[in-house]
Amino acid sequence: MEYLGCRRRPAKDRRVSAIVRVQDLHYAYSTAHPEAPVDWVLRGVSFDVEEGEFLSIMGPTGVGKTTLCLALNGIVPQSTGGVIWGEVLVDGLNTKRHPVSELAQRVGLVFQEPETQLFNMTVEAEIAFGLESLGMDPAEMAERVDWALAVVGMRELRDRSPFHLSGGQKQRTAIASILAMTPRILVLDEPTASLDPLGKSEVFSVVRELRRQQGMTIIMAEFESEHIAEFSDRILVLNQGQVELQGKPAEVFSQVDRMRQIGLAVAQVSEVAHCLNRRYQTSYAFTQLEEAYRALAQDHPPGLGGLP
């Protein structure tokens, strides 16, 4: 018996090593009419996220991405009510049994619209707010705020009003205010959807830094397939409340037709790979520009076989 117990241990250990575990999650918002049938937004979602992993969640509009993000720090169902089934474990805590305030110190959530999260007079006050409410020692607080400002590149703008910033700067402020709480897991719900190209690239470079320097576990819902390809260890494709595809970017983005059916775009170079594979029976699986260029340029040295 003892021996069997030991044999089961590795499986159990692996389960502990997943910092986020979502298991058969079903969720429906409460309806206005008590007799109305339950309208499930999530219909049995299961996945694990390892510590330090970068997971992107893709899915068409209205498919449950935001609901899933909110379920990761307990806002769903603690603030939203409704019907929930299945489990969400973050950093070992069951989101049904621990209050959002406790979960929020482990899971930071960044929303699509930065303005929903900003309300202080200055950028610095905004970032300090969460720490003040924890009753942190001022010296330590100043240090943390300074660090968070530096990570998002907003040190020079610390005295500005968050409402007089560009979209990208607002979102960076929102991210810094979450980072200051030093969560182990960062969840971003379409953080660039409302931003112009300049704002998008500002936010993506912050995300790039977080990935590279902080080794944080990051879960990001996004549409921007070319950026997703650059950042993600793994992509989860949500459709009609269920996980339809998951895998490394190269695996998911090679399913060009399937993704199109779902209503999602893959990186353009992945479409190129798909098209060339059909024509020439090659097995390209590009997800990034550089990789596509290297492979395609290889067979055609500069100045040879080309037009004058």
Place this chain on the structure above:
Amino acid sequence: MRGLQTKDLWFAYHNGDAALRGVSISIQPGEFVAVIGQNGSGKTTLVKHFNGLLRPSSGQVLLDGEDTGDKSVGTLARSVGYVFQNPDHQIFSPSTREEIAFGPTNLRLSAEEIEHNTLDALRCFDLVPYADRQPALLGYGLRRKVSIAAVYAMHTPYLVLDEPTTGLDRKSTTELMQLLSRLNQQGRTIILITHDMRVVTEYVPRCIVVREGQVLVHDDTSSVFGQYDLLKTTSLEIPQVCELARRMVVHGMRDGVLTVPEFCDAYSQLKNLA
């Protein structure tokens, strides 16, 4: 002379900063053109002059050869339909059907025409199931569609849309762009502000590039995206496949590739040559 012209158009907002600095362009009837440029470059300010929402500080706007200066927004609305960037700035009716019928009713079309245009718009935008729902309570993608359908129903020869694909997923974006292409083929002039360069290269044949209140270039999309250095100065996002094709030119690929199918054809040419 038909079409939309601006002649040395200048415009300053109340704070005195010139948002447009001498814009002279000529949009031909039947043109399908994207207005592109960074935030704050003057794109929206420019197109708001086309239906009189803004009036020039100096210079002229001509619609089908006539100065718009002495025409009311109401009069101009018969020719130029305008879809706002934020659908919620437009939507107010208790039902989608009434929202869409509002424009044709205001144009004093006959009851029959109003009925016909409304139904046509509901069908065209797949909004029939939502005809009796309250549009303000629909999801964002649907509210977007309602706001466009309501302007479409006025059957104006000119259609101006300010960032209509923002917040839409790929499927809705593709549907909308295919619909706009169809309307254009039926002869409508379509002027579209967008940040989505993939939309521009795949669907829109002409471009106006705006920077700091001036029009840098107004030309075919393939020619505009060929001017790499110019695009870099406007910090527009160049689609991945255009960037790949540009780098492949030294390896013998032809110039002016805009889309994935074009790239694959150009690559095949290259392979055949080798």
